[in-house]
Amino acid sequence: MFYNAAMELDRDLNVALVRGLFPPAPVARRGWEMLAATGVRGLRLVGETDAFERYDFHERSPAAFAVLERNVHESGHAGLVTHLGDSRQSVEERAFDYVDLDPFGTPEPFVNSALRALRPGGVLAVTATDMPVLAGVARGVCERRYGGRPIRGSQGPEGGLRILLAYLIREGARRSVELEPVLSYLHDHYVRVFLKSRTAPSENAADALMGDPSESGDAGPEISGSGPFGPMWLGPLFEGRLLARLEVPATAQRPAELRKLLDRLREESTVERPFYYEPNTLASELHLSEPPPLAPLLAGLRARGFAAARSHVRPSAFRTSAPRSVVQDAAQGLRPRS
Secondary structure (H helix, E strand, O other), X not given: OOOOHHHHHHHHHHHHHHHHHOOOXXXXXXXXXXXXXXXXHHXXXXXXXXXXXXXXXXEOOHHHHHHHHHHHHHHOOOOEEEEEOOOOOOOOOOOEEEEEEOOOOOOHHHHHHHHHHEEEEEEEEEEXXXXXXXXXOXXXXXXXXXXXXXXXXXXXXXXXXXXXXXXXXXXXXXXXXXXXXXXXXXXXXXXXXXXXXXXXXXXXXXXHHEEOHHHOHHHOXXXXXXXXXXXXXXXXXXXXXXXXXXXXXXXXXXXHHHHHHHHHHHHHOOOOOOOOEOHHHHXXXXXXXXXXXXXXXXXXXXXXXXXXXXXXXXXXXXXXXXXXXXXXHHHHHOOXXX
């Protein structure tokens, strides 16, 4: 009822990320899980990292809370505090170094409380599972809920990820909380983002990295459908230096899958361009008899002096700094000879 085995990889990555974000130090850090359910995510973070002196769990379902309390008691860890109730009603201002918001559906009702609770320099983790809304099926709901117009089609899920980031960054700015994405990804039925609150204002305004991807001209892949889209976060999804120091925990439940995902994210972080190409899409656009092979296509783009890397979003997806015209020319150069 409360334990989702399909999210084991996600929780493995969460442990690796918290270890990378909060190295062992004589600092009294505090974490908060706003929608704890049985507490499995937070208990893993407490038990498999040295990040927190205290960790708070909030859960409003009495049935889930009973399981949560038993799990917390049986864990034997010190500094764990449980709360039965709505996490939106009892917010401790600027109290937490790490706030985790992992709802079933949209995080929107809880974002205000999460931002109020986040300390300067803290990390906010947010999940959204309302992908039909973020990825364009329910366009009107997306505009009302997140203030952005979604993309429908193959680029829709990444568009949803970037709409969520733009929404969170704008909501933070309204409360004088400047947020910067450090890791953002999409997987199966959800998107998950981690953003760090700056302790001092940055020189580069986040507004400069918001926009409509359909206005990028030849710089990126063609966005299907009629715009405008967004506003979306068009900046980096990852902090490369953080990814470089992430390691697969010895406690990981799916170590091989996590290692593969981390390798892909590190590769992808070398190309900071929004949206991706796929060989089958290029074949359709260019009327090729078959998709160009991925490895030679990437090698060809690199030989021309452009960055190119595979993406985690789809098995054959790739990002590149090359203009669309160059990508298309490289793909046509790999046309099978008759």
